[in-house]
Structures are given as C-alpha cells and as structure tokens.
Amino acid sequence: MIPGVTLELILYxxxxxxxxIGLAGVVLSSHLFRMVxxxxxxxxxxxxxxxxxxxRWDAVAPILMQRAEQPAMVDPVPQAMVxxxxxxxxxxQALAVSILIRIRQRYGNLKRREVAEKMDAEIAASAGIRRDISQDAPLGERPLSPLPAHTAESRGGDA
Amino acid sequence: MSEVELWIALILGIMMLSSAVLALVVKNHLAAVAAASVVSLGLALLFALMRAPDVAMTEAAVGAGLSSLILALALRRLGLWQIDSGSENSNLLSASSKGKDDA
Amino acid sequence: MTLTLLEIVALGLLGAAVLLSLLRLILGPTTPDRVVAADTLAVITTSGLVILAALLGSPLYLDVALIYGTLAFVGVVAIARTIEGNG
Amino acid sequence: MRNLTGLLFAGGLGFMLLAIASGIDFGTPPMRIGEAIQSASPQEVGAANIVTSVVLGYRGIDTLGELAILFAAASAAGLVLGRRHTTTGTQRKGGFVLFHGGALIFPFLLTIGFYIIFHGHLTPGGGFQGGVILAAAFFLPLLARPGARLHHSILSVIEAFAGASFILIGLAALAEGQAFLQPMLNQDTLGSLISAGTLPLLYIAVGLKVGAELASLLSNLAQTESEQ
Structure with a gap:
C-alpha cells in the first residue's frame, strides 16, 4: 500500500x-454544449x-434492518439533500439544453464567441445605439472612456 | 475492508477524473456525452461505497439513464450528432486560436 | 474483515476490466469505440455493485444494480439512435 | 491569456476548496440533527428507510419546493421549445432488436418502477427514482417508433392530480391538527409494506408527478427533430 494515501485523501x-475540472470547463470551453x-x-x-x-467509519446505510443490535449509521440528512x-x-440540465436548442435556432451556431457577438449586435441594434466599443478582451492600450472625437477614429480603425 | 475500499475508491477516482477531462477535451460531442455518463457511473458506485444506496440509486437512474437520454436527444436536435462532424468541432483549449475555429 | 480468495479474484478482475475499458474510452480513435467503451463500463459497474452488495453484506445494494442495469440500456439506446442520425 | 486566467481561477478555487475540506472531519459521527433523527425516526415516522423519513417526514416542504422547481423547469423547457405541431418521423424506424426489445422490456420497466415507488419507505428508492424509470419506460417506444408520440393531455392530467393529491395529503394532516405534511394514519409494524402512515401515498404522488413531468419533457425534446 502506498504510504500517506488514505481513503479520505482519495475521496476529497x-x-x-x-x-x-467542471468550473475550468465552464470558464475555458468555447462551445456552449461543453459548458452544459x-x-x-x-x-x-x-x-x-x-x-x-x-x-462515518464502519457504519451501515441509514436503513433499519431486522437485526439483533443496531450498528451505527451514516448521517441521513446530507443524503436527503443530495x-x-x-x-x-x-x-x-433539461432547461439549459432546451435553451441551447433555441439559441441554435436563432443564431445558427453554438460557439460562445460568435453567439456573444451576434447577441451584442442584436441588443445594440434594438436599443438603437452604435456598438463601437470592442467587446473582446482589452488589447494593449485603450482609453478608459473613449472621447467622442476618438470614437469615430477607433471605429474606423476597427472596421 | 478499509484496504479494499481504498483500492476501489482509487480506481473509481482515476476513472472519474480522467473521463471528466476527456468529456471536456474530446472533439466529438457524442463521445463527450458518453464520457460524462461514465463520470456519473463512477459516482453512483462511489455513493454505494459511501453507504448511500438511495443517492446511488438516484444517481444511477438520473445520471446513467435520463441525463444521457436528454443530452443525446439534444445533440440530435442541435445537429451535432455527426460521427465525423467537420465544422462543428470544438476543443476546450481552442478559444484563443481563433483561426482554427473559423477554418 | 478478511476477504475470501473468490472475492479477491473477482475484485481484481473487475479492476482490470475497468482499467482496460477506460483505456479504450480514452484512446478510442472513433466515437463508436468510445460509446461501446462507456456501455461496457456500465455493465462492469453493474456487476461491481453486485459484488459490493456481497462485500458490505447487505441486500439493499442489489436494487441499485437493478436500476443501473435497466436504465443504462435506455441511455445507450438513446446514444445509439443518435449515432444513426436523422436518416 | 484567457486560458491562463481561467486555469489560474480554477487553481485558486481548488486551493480554497481544499482549505475548507481539510477542516471537515472525515468519518466522524454525524451531526447532532442526524443523530436526533436516527434515534427518533423509527418511533415518530415509522419508515425503515431513514432517508425517506427525512425527505418526506421531516423536510416535506423541501420536497414540495423541489417538485415546484422541477415543474417550473419542465414547463419552462416546454415553453422555450414551443411549437408542438412541427413534423416528426423522418427518422428511420428502429431495427428489429430495438423494436421488439423495447416492447419486451416495457412491462419490466413498469414493474421495476412501481416496485421502487411502493417500497420507497422500506428499501432504497422512492418516488424520484421510480418516476425516472416510469418516464424511461414510456419514452422507450418513442425511440423505436419515431412517429409515435405521448398524449400530452393525459400526462398533464396525471401530473396535476399527483401534485394536487400531494398537497391534499399535506393539508389533511393540517386539518388533523398536526403540522403540514406530517405523516398520519396508523404506522403499523416497522418494515412491513403497509407502514409509515401516509409516506407511501406521498411517494406514489411524487413518483407519478415526476414520471409525467419527465416523460412530457423527453417527448418535447424528441419532437421537431426534422426541423433543421
């Protein structure tokens, strides 16, 4: 037996x-289905x-059996919660999957970046504002609050 | 007994962690669903090892049957069911390599 | 608690089977390979639950194995129908 | 860059969780409430399965909330998917093995599901697990014959009656002068099929409700597959 490796360690x-792994997958995955x-x-x-x-060590399942003496049982409350x-x-999960189906019907794609871009464009269009601030991660230096004179220039640069 | 429990837990832990990673990095979505069902399968056995037969049964019913049923139906409706899907391939770590995604 | 030789052999075989199927699940070049490996793991898990019921000396775990065996069939059928595609 | 921050986030979260988990004593006797429930449950509730007596006896309102959440999720999924009258059935019929195997396994699934529900207070299992099995049993023919569909009206009637009877049993306890959803009736001998008062009735209601909800959810997901 490997020393230092206990049941507790393995389970935790x-x-x-x-x-x-799940949370890293939520953060890192580029496809919405993988997020689910x-x-x-x-x-x-x-x-x-x-x-x-x-x-609990050396305990039995929390179900009463016909036994002479009742051995110790594990805690039933966390089991009920789980x-x-x-x-x-x-x-x-079913709700998330059906929302994915709607997204696919609407945007034709499930890649996170493309869906986010299309969604942003749609929101901006319906709100009637120009979408001139980049939605991506900040690239290099960018003024914190773009001045009106600079916005036209930077938008031209982006396009 | 504790020795046996330790070995069972070790094998199950290896199985669950590796298939959890596999479910997130494998290219095909159907294989990812199969790997995710393996995760919940090991989880059910681990629950049984932890003297929680109720929870193990729920996890078996939900994780093995219903969850893969829902995900497989969703894959069919999402059109991602192809065995060799060319354009829908996605990898976990391909978020930054945009050229590869767009190709 | 001491194990009999039968239980040791059964557990060893199950562990080896799990590891081999896991290898096929990870390496499997095509998707049907992986799906079949997952199904095999479900069957191995069902027998593992039965052996666990014998080890723990309680018949309660047999119900879990029953549920697992029936519903793994349904899940695999759904995945297989999905592989068939929209035809 | 984004990958790096993501991995950093996951690693930091893992460290925090490990720090929390190292403070939990592993394998120690249960919490005080767990011990109290273990000692009091056989007399108060009379169910051999203590998890059942926690789920339905002591925390019955939680189960009601869970049913409400499941109902909300299922109806929201149906709402999001929408459009019932799209075409189905361009998929090929199932092969010989699936077709007849599904027909053969259907009564077995039904029997197992009801067994699990009825014995929920004696052996592991109960309404949720049995409901899932019932939903799978009724959905399996749909996999074999894509043209077939479940009757949503019958399903919703079953679901409504099950939910209403769950609440009615709870209200009956209230009318008896006890707490909401408190188990009543004769508790009989511990471990026999008819024991534990109203818990089996509650579990039957839960099982039917969960089964009907999940079956309608699955058939909603399976429909309109030829749309794209």
Whole structure:
C-alpha cells in the first residue's frame, strides 16, 4: 500500500477535482454544449462532497434492518439533500439544453464567441445605439472612456 | 475492508477524473456525452461505497439513464450528432486560436 | 474483515476490466469505440455493485444494480439512435 | 491569456476548496440533527428507510419546493421549445432488436418502477427514482417508433392530480391538527409494506408527478427533430 494515501485523501481529491475540472470547463470551453457538460460534472463533484460530509467509519446505510443490535449509521440528512440536488440538477440540465436548442435556432451556431457577438449586435441594434466599443478582451492600450472625437477614429480603425 | 475500499475508491477516482477531462477535451460531442455518463457511473458506485444506496440509486437512474437520454436527444436536435462532424468541432483549449475555429 | 480468495479474484478482475475499458474510452480513435467503451463500463459497474452488495453484506445494494442495469440500456439506446442520425 | 486566467481561477478555487475540506472531519459521527433523527425516526415516522423519513417526514416542504422547481423547469423547457405541431418521423424506424426489445422490456420497466415507488419507505428508492424509470419506460417506444408520440393531455392530467393529491395529503394532516405534511394514519409494524402512515401515498404522488413531468419533457425534446 502506498504510504500517506488514505481513503479520505482519495475521496476529497476526486470530489474537488471534479468541481475544479467542471468550473475550468465552464470558464475555458468555447462551445456552449461543453459548458452544459462541464456544469454537470461540477455538480457531480459537489454532490460527492456533500455525501462525504455525512460518512462515518464502519457504519451501515441509514436503513433499519431486522437485526439483533443496531450498528451505527451514516448521517441521513446530507443524503436527503443530495437526493434533492440530483433531481433538481436534471431539471436544470433539461432547461439549459432546451435553451441551447433555441439559441441554435436563432443564431445558427453554438460557439460562445460568435453567439456573444451576434447577441451584442442584436441588443445594440434594438436599443438603437452604435456598438463601437470592442467587446473582446482589452488589447494593449485603450482609453478608459473613449472621447467622442476618438470614437469615430477607433471605429474606423476597427472596421 | 478499509484496504479494499481504498483500492476501489482509487480506481473509481482515476476513472472519474480522467473521463471528466476527456468529456471536456474530446472533439466529438457524442463521445463527450458518453464520457460524462461514465463520470456519473463512477459516482453512483462511489455513493454505494459511501453507504448511500438511495443517492446511488438516484444517481444511477438520473445520471446513467435520463441525463444521457436528454443530452443525446439534444445533440440530435442541435445537429451535432455527426460521427465525423467537420465544422462543428470544438476543443476546450481552442478559444484563443481563433483561426482554427473559423477554418 | 478478511476477504475470501473468490472475492479477491473477482475484485481484481473487475479492476482490470475497468482499467482496460477506460483505456479504450480514452484512446478510442472513433466515437463508436468510445460509446461501446462507456456501455461496457456500465455493465462492469453493474456487476461491481453486485459484488459490493456481497462485500458490505447487505441486500439493499442489489436494487441499485437493478436500476443501473435497466436504465443504462435506455441511455445507450438513446446514444445509439443518435449515432444513426436523422436518416 | 484567457486560458491562463481561467486555469489560474480554477487553481485558486481548488486551493480554497481544499482549505475548507481539510477542516471537515472525515468519518466522524454525524451531526447532532442526524443523530436526533436516527434515534427518533423509527418511533415518530415509522419508515425503515431513514432517508425517506427525512425527505418526506421531516423536510416535506423541501420536497414540495423541489417538485415546484422541477415543474417550473419542465414547463419552462416546454415553453422555450414551443411549437408542438412541427413534423416528426423522418427518422428511420428502429431495427428489429430495438423494436421488439423495447416492447419486451416495457412491462419490466413498469414493474421495476412501481416496485421502487411502493417500497420507497422500506428499501432504497422512492418516488424520484421510480418516476425516472416510469418516464424511461414510456419514452422507450418513442425511440423505436419515431412517429409515435405521448398524449400530452393525459400526462398533464396525471401530473396535476399527483401534485394536487400531494398537497391534499399535506393539508389533511393540517386539518388533523398536526403540522403540514406530517405523516398520519396508523404506522403499523416497522418494515412491513403497509407502514409509515401516509409516506407511501406521498411517494406514489411524487413518483407519478415526476414520471409525467419527465416523460412530457423527453417527448418535447424528441419532437421537431426534422426541423433543421
């Protein structure tokens, strides 16, 4: 047996690893469908974490059996909470997926950047304002609040 | 017993973490759904190991059956079901390499 | 608690099967390879749940294996229908 | 650059979570409320499955809220998807194995689903799991025959009756002078099928409601696939 590796360590690393992988996927993925998958994975890690908090050494499942003496049981409260969380999670997943279907029908694409650009353009058009400030990450030096004289120039530069 | 639990948890942890990474980096969306179902599969076994049969059963029913059902139906409606989808390919780390996405 | 030889052999075989299927899931060059690997893992997990019920000495976990076995079929059927595409 | 910040964010979050998790004692006896519930539940509720008695007996209102959330999610998904009358059925019919296998497995799924629901207070399982299985059972023929569809009106009637009966059972407890959703009736012997008062009735209502909601959600998702 590897020294220093305990059951506790393995389980916590798994749960936290799932949460971190899921959140990194939400931040990094370039496709909206992958974002939904990443959310599912992060939720799995969080559920595992909750169940781990109710674990108890040498205990049995919280179900009464016909036994002579009743051994110790694990904590039933986190299990009930996770039971609720899983069912709600699948409802949210279905809702997210149906929103994805609508986005695909509307914008014809699911890439995060393109959808965001099209959505911004649509919002700007419906609000009747010019969309002259770049929505991307700041590239180099840019004035914090563009002056009216500079905006025309910078827009021309962008186009 | 604790020794056995440790080995089971180790194998399941490796399985879940590697397939979680796989679900986010693999190019094909259907393979990603399959990998995500493997994550919830290992999770169900881990819940059973943690003496939570109720939660394990819920996770088995929801994660193995319903979640992959919903995601697969959504892939069919999203038009991402192709086995060799050429233009819809997306990778996790291709957000910055815009030229590759647009190609 | 000591394990009998039978349980040790069963657990070892299951672990090896999980690792081999995982290898195919990760390496699998095509998507159907990965889907079949995921289905195989579901079957292995079902038998793992049964062995876990024997290890923990409680019949409660057999219900979980029952649910898992039936619903993994439904999930795999859905993925397989998706591979068929819109025809 | 964005990848780097994303990874940095994930790493920092992981460090924070690890710091929190290292403070949790692993494998210690349960919290005080857990111990109280474990000792009091067999007399107060009478369900052999203590998780069930937490879900329905002690935290019944949470379950009602969960049902409400699931209902909201399902109806919002139906609303977002919209347009019921688009065409279906350009997909090929299923093969021989799927067609007859689906027909063969349907009664088994139905039996397992109702078994899980009815024994929710004795063995692991209950309304949610059984409802998921029922939804899968009724959806499986749709996978084999793309032209078929579920009757949304029947599903919504079942769902409405199940939800109403859940609330009515809760209100009946209120009329008896007890708390909302508190289990009533004769609790009988612990571990027999008819025990635990109204908990099995509540779980039947939950199972039917969840099954109807998920089935209509799935058939909503499966429709209009030939639109694009």
């Amino acid at each position: 690393v798994t749960a936290l690893g799932l949460v971190i 998958l990443a959310l599912v994975i992060a939720e799995a890690g969080a559920n595992l974490m909750l169940v781990l908090s109710g674990y 039971l609720t969380a899983i069912v709600i999670g699948v409802g949210i």
